[in-house]
Amino acid sequence: MLNHGPYRTLGASLCCLLIFATAFPGSDPAWRYLPLGMAHILLGPDHLLFLLALALLVPERRRLLLAVTAFALAHSLTLALTALGVVPIPEPPVEAGIALSIVILALELRRSQQGHLGLVxxxxxxxxxxxxxxxxxxxGAALGDLGLPHGAEGRALVAFNLGVEGGQLAFVLAVLGAWQPLRKARLPRWTAALPAYGMGALGLYWLGQRLLVMVA
Known part of the structure; x- marks a missing residue:
């Protein structure tokens, strides 16, 4: 049985913030960025696929927690730098890099199933x-497209990031909850490779599509 007491507390807090941000028209406009951040990750299949690959690669709860925390700290840093215009990077190379990260994790997942343990x-x-x-x-590019409210840039940035973290947490917990019965199911051995091949194929498709945008 998974013990997600601390995560449930954090999730409940984020849900309260989400309700507050959407239910009160006169509230601080910066908090309206909380549901926008949550929607961005939950409606972003590439980000979700990366998290899924990470969860499949690192089934141990403690190590997965460290990995997801490191992922959150890193994307919080570059999100802020990009949204505030400190690091102006064109969007097409970034999108291609996100697709490439999925391909790399898919390769690592298949290699680990074959007994080869890589860096991930x-x-x-x-x-x-x-x-x-x-x-x-x-x-950060997505938040930059939305724009930040004048005089409340910092609060809007924090709210958007909280939304991203809340959506990320909800998805990881859902994957963990669904994966437990699947691991116990008696499936044919060949099905074990399907997630890696499926994620790899989709990542390659996105990578090719986004590289074409760069050279067009």
């Missing part, structure tokens, strides 16, 4: 931090 499996927090820097640039 041996040091998941380090790999998650490095990839988180890239994903944060994508979050």
């Amino acid at each position: 499996v041996s040091s998941p927090w380090l790999a998650a931090f490095a990839f988180g820097l890239v994903h944060g640039l994508g979050f």
Whole structure:
């Protein structure tokens, strides 16, 4: 049985903030960025696929927690730098880098199933931090497109980031909850490779599509 007491507390707090941000028209406009951040990650299949691959690669709860925390810290940093215009990076290379991160994790997942342990499996927090820097640039570009409210830039940035973290947490917990019965199910051995091949194929498709945008 998974013990997610601290995560449930954090999740409940984020839900309260989400309700507050959407229910009160006269509230601080910066808090309206909380549901926007949550929607951005939950409606972003590439970010979700990366988290899914990470959860499959690192099934141990403690190591997964460290990896997800490192990912969150890294993308919070580059999200802020990009949204505030400190690090102006064109969006197409960032989107291609996000797709590439999925391909790399899919390859690592398949290699680990074959008994070859790479960097992501041996040091998941380090790999998650490095990839988180890239994903944060994508979050920051999205927030930059939305724009920040004048005089409340800092609060809006924090609210958007909280929304991203809340959506990320909800998705990881959902994956963990669904994965437990699947691991116990008696499935044919060949099905074990399907997630890696499926994620790899989709990541390659996105990568090719986004590279074409860069050279067009």
